[in-house]
Amino acid sequence: MTDRALPVAHGGDWRFWLGEHRGTLLALGVFILMFALYTGNHPAGFNADVVTTAANKGVLLALVAVAQTFVVVTSGIDLSVGAIFVLCNCVASRMFWETGLESAASVIIVLLTGLACGALNGLIVIYGRLQPIVTTIATGAVFFGIALLFRESPGGDVNEDLADFMTNQFPGGIPASAVALFVVMLVIWTPFRRSMLGRVVYAVGSAEQAAYMSGLQIRRAKFAAYALSGLLCAIGGLFITFVTYTGEASLDNANAYTLNSIAAVVLGGVSLFGGRGSAVGAIFGALIFRTIGDLLFVFDLDPLWQPLFLGIVLLVSVCLGSFRLIRIRNRLDLFG
Amino acid sequence: MSNAGSATSVLRKIDPAVLTAFGCIVVLLLLAAALNENFLSPDYLLAQLQVASFLALMSTGMMLVILLGQIDLSLPWIITVGGMMSTAAAGWGPWGPVIAIPVGVLCGVVFGIINGIGVAYLRVPSMIFTLGINAVAQGFMIVRTGGAAPQDMATDSMHDLATGRLILGIPNPVWVWVVVGAAMVFLMRRTIFGRAVYAIGNREIAAYLSGIRTQRVMLAAFAISGGLAALAGTLLAGYSTKAYQGMGNPYLLPAIAAVVLGGTSILGGRGTYLGTVAGVILITLLQSILSVVRVPWFEITEAHRQIVYGVVIVAMLLLYGRGAKVAA
Numbered sequence: 001m002t003d004r005a006l007p008v009a010h011g012g013d014w015r016f017w018l019g020e021h022r023g024t025l026l027a028l029g030v031f032i033l034m035f036a037l038y039t040g041n042h043p044a045g046f047n048a049d050v051v052t053t054a055a056n057k058g059v060l061l062a063l064v065a066v067a068q069t070f071v072v073v074t075s076g077i078d079l080s081v082g083a084i085f086v087l088c089n090c091v092a093s094r095m096f097w098e099t100g101l102e103s104a105a106s107v108i109i110v111l112l113t114g115l116a117c118g119a120l121n122g123l124i125v126i127y128g129r130l131q132p133i134v135t136t137i138a139t140g141a142v143f144f145g146i147a148l149l150f151r152e153s154p155g156g157d158v159n160e161d162l163a164d165f166m167t168n169q170f171p172g173g174i175p176a177s178a179v180a181l182f183v184v185m186l187v188i189w190t191p192f193r194r195s196m197l198g199r200v201v202y203a204v205g206s207a208e209q210a211a212y213m214s215g216l217q218i219r220r221a222k223f224a225a226y227a228l229s230g231l232l233c234a235i236g237g238l239f240i241t242f243v244t245y246t247g248e249a250s251l252d253n254a255n256a257y258t259l260n261s262i263a264a265v266v267l268g269g270v271s272l273f274g275g276r277g278s279a280v281g282a283i284f285g286a287l288i289f290r291t292i293g294d295l296l297f298v299f300d301l302d303p304l305w306q307p308l309f310l311g312i313v314l315l316v317s318v319c320l321g322s323f324r325l326i327r328i329r330n331r332l333d334l335f336g
Numbered sequence: 337m338s339n340a341g342s343a344t345s346v347l348r349k350i351d352p353a354v355l356t357a358f359g360c361i362v363v364l365l366l367l368a369a370a371l372n373e374n375f376l377s378p379d380y381l382l383a384q385l386q387v388a389s390f391l392a393l394m395s396t397g398m399m400l401v402i403l404l405g406q407i408d409l410s411l412p413w414i415i416t417v418g419g420m421m422s423t424a425a426a427g428w429g430p431w432g433p434v435i436a437i438p439v440g441v442l443c444g445v446v447f448g449i450i451n452g453i454g455v456a457y458l459r460v461p462s463m464i465f466t467l468g469i470n471a472v473a474q475g476f477m478i479v480r481t482g483g484a485a486p487q488d489m490a491t492d493s494m495h496d497l498a499t500g501r502l503i504l505g506i507p508n509p510v511w512v513w514v515v516v517g518a519a520m521v522f523l524m525r526r527t528i529f530g531r532a533v534y535a536i537g538n539r540e541i542a543a544y545l546s547g548i549r550t551q552r553v554m555l556a557a558f559a560i561s562g563g564l565a566a567l568a569g570t571l572l573a574g575y576s577t578k579a580y581q582g583m584g585n586p587y588l589l590p591a592i593a594a595v596v597l598g599g600t601s602i603l604g605g606r607g608t609y610l611g612t613v614a615g616v617i618l619i620t621l622l623q624s625i626l627s628v629v630r631v632p633w634f635e636i637t638e639a640h641r642q643i644v645y646g647v648v649i650v651a652m653l654l655l656y657g658r659g660a661k662v663a664a
Contacts, residue, residue: 077463113379128654131602133407137589137648145642152637259409259467272461304482308475315454315468320582322458334459335550 003277008105022267024281031284041298048173052213054294055175056167060240062181062286064257065264066189067118067232069282070225072265075126075205076132078226081233082258084117086249087147088237091155093247103159111234117143118230123225140254147249154248163242177239181283189279192228201225205274219220264289266318289314350610353599357614360652361621368625386499386507388620390575393513393568394591396520397561399612401549402595403537404554405604406455408464408561410447411591413473415584417443418569420477423579426491427546433491440570441563448562451554477581490574498574509571516564521609533557537604542609593649594619622648 018025038054039046064081071078091113095106117139124135169175192198200221203211211218236257241247262272269286270277292313296306328334341360368375394411398456401408426432447469454465460657481488490498524530532553534541543548565584573579600607626641 024551124650124654128650130650130653131596134593134596134602134653135650137593138646138653141589141642141646141649143646145639145644145646148637148639148642152639222620259470262467264463264465266461272463304479305475308472311468311473311475314471315465318460318464319454319458319470322460325459332541332544335544 024278027281027284028269031288038291038294048169052169052175053259055178058287058290059177059181061260062283063232063236064261065282065286066279067229068261068265069270070229072078072270073205074201074222074225078136078229079258080136080143081261082254083143084114084230084233085139085237085257086254087143088114088234089240090147090150090247090249092241094150097159110238114230114234115227119227122226126222127217133321147175151249154246156247158241166242179320197224202275263314351599354611354614361618364621371472371629383401385510388616389509389513390568390572391565392616394587395594395612395616397564398591399595399600400557402600403533403604404557405537408466410466410470411565412566412584412588413470414444414447414562415516415569417473418566419583423488423490423573436491437570439568444566445559447565448559452558456551456554488578494574498571532664534605540636590619
């Protein structure tokens with residue numbers, strides 16, 4: 001761990017803090033700009049309903065992007081996040097939601113399902129010593145198969161009161177989904193990031209060998225990262241059940257969420273090489289990704305052209321980081 | 337005596353991972369034969385090879401990119417570009433049917449070159465850049481088919497290339513695979529380019545300092561990968577007589593899995609083409625057996641197939657694909 005990973009204990013360290021959080025702040029800025037452009041041009045203008053709809057869509061991807069961040073920070077990649085997300089959606093749609101007690105039990109079962117999937121990934125990667133990318137390709141197939149077992153055809157239901165509460169707005173027009181995301185971050189990400197465990201995860205991502213030599217518990221930290229990733233997917237799966245009222249084992253959905261989560265993480269300034277970036281950045285990355293689509297909609301672009309534009313915007317934005325190449329003096333730094 | 341000696345020395349030269357992969361193929365075949373004796377008929381096996389050859393073309397390109405330590409996630413829509421552009425080109429005037437396949441492959445090469453520029457020159461991680469190219473290729477295809485309706489039927493020659501049996505009664509795509517595979521082995525073992533690919537996969541900076549133009553090599557590798565994916569797309573279009581959106585979607589994960597099951601390191605720098613051949617056959621057999629096998633007391637659905645498919649891949653990798661301990 002370098003100085004940068006330490007908290008801002010002394011005044012005057014703000015430059016380090018800024019360096020550490022540059023990606024996150026940039027993503028926040030871009031998101032605010034784009035969202036202002038979006039609501040400014042929306043026929044209904046800036047009102048609570050527009051914001052709530054946008055938040056519900058954004059939060060789904062944001063949760064999966066946070067899940068992806070946990071693994072990416074360890075310098076791994078999780079290609080099964082979409083499958084866990086869909087599996088939890090299917091499990092949720094099979095649960096009983098009549099009484100409050102039943103609903104509470106159902107929520108816990110869904111969360112445990114996700115946690116177990118993530119833990120399984122972690123066990124195979126750590127003790128099986130397989131590469132994360134290959135492992136999660138295979139486990140993703142397994143998780144999707146289990147999702148199909150639960151839901152051969154779309155259907156099922158949830159506690160509609162709970163679902164409406166979670167997807168509506170609080171007094172003052174604040175979207176409940178955004179508050180839920182905030183609470184999730186406060187309860188899961190912040191304690192994780194500040195704990196020894198979280199620091200070890202960043203250390204493993206920066207230099208696994210060095211972390212091992214320093215006597216850090218790298219296995220425990222990696223395991224926690226994968227398990228928490230599964231948990232976040234489960235929260236996402238729960239949430240899409242609240243939004244759609246049903247469960248569906250859709251392979252297209254699973255693939256789209258997996259791939260979009262990678263895009264969101266990169267847009268949010270998280271390094272795919274590990275050890276750098278924050279889940280907060282990933283959330284703004286996800287929101288940016290969703291807002292791009294919305295922007296194309298309000299500017300009345302022919303729907304036919306939207307996927308192409310979305311692709312080009314995505315491609316151009318991941319190339320923006322290449323401007324650093326101009327400043328490189330020594331060609332060897334290219335390969336660093 | 338000397339024969340036995342040379343046989344063991346040949347065996348010793350082959351990567352244990354490749355041997356295990358071929359062992360798994362034999363086990364799968366025996367298992368399949370025990371369940372249904374038709375499995376070992378020449379007709380069935382040839383049909384398997386025919387299906388395998390489509391995956392083989394994709395895996396060949398993917399292997400080249402993985403050997404560099406990169407990955408090509410744009411495979412699904414470059415396959416589709418190959419299929420859709422070749423069938424569309426078939427409708428361009430009298431020369432259409434002649435230029436159909438070259439046009440399809442060329443479009444794949446163009447997307448591959450853009451991949452190469454992004455990864456080698458702009459230094460964007462391949463996992464995200466090729467993902468972006470995948471989205472762009474998808475966008476192009478949606479625009480193309482949305483407004484007008486370009487021709488989507490495969491030409492007779494594409495159909496023949498994908499389903500005919502011109503020589504020795506062996507399906508034509510298998511011959512395409514043999515040609516591409518032989519070219520790949522020659523490229524990997526007998527050319528500077530091949531040596532450079534392994535060197536870059538091991539350590540790019542060292543390869544650069546040894547005088548290899550690493551960026552050009554990477555660009556070429558991605559271009560080849562794109563071209564082979566598009567070629568597979570034209571064959572797939574010929575096989576199913578038409579090109580359609582999403583035709584490449586089921587192939588990304590099997591293509592990567594085949595390369596890795598063949599003993600190629602996903603971190604790059606290590607792997608043989610023989611292994612990829614084994615991986616492709618392994619994946620094809622596994623999928624085929626899972627879709628054909630019937631058990632009297634139990635109904636097997638798509639769900640079970642997915643689960644068994646994933647579990648078997650993990651199990652095989654645990655058998656021989658494990659990495660080194662951190663402490664080592």
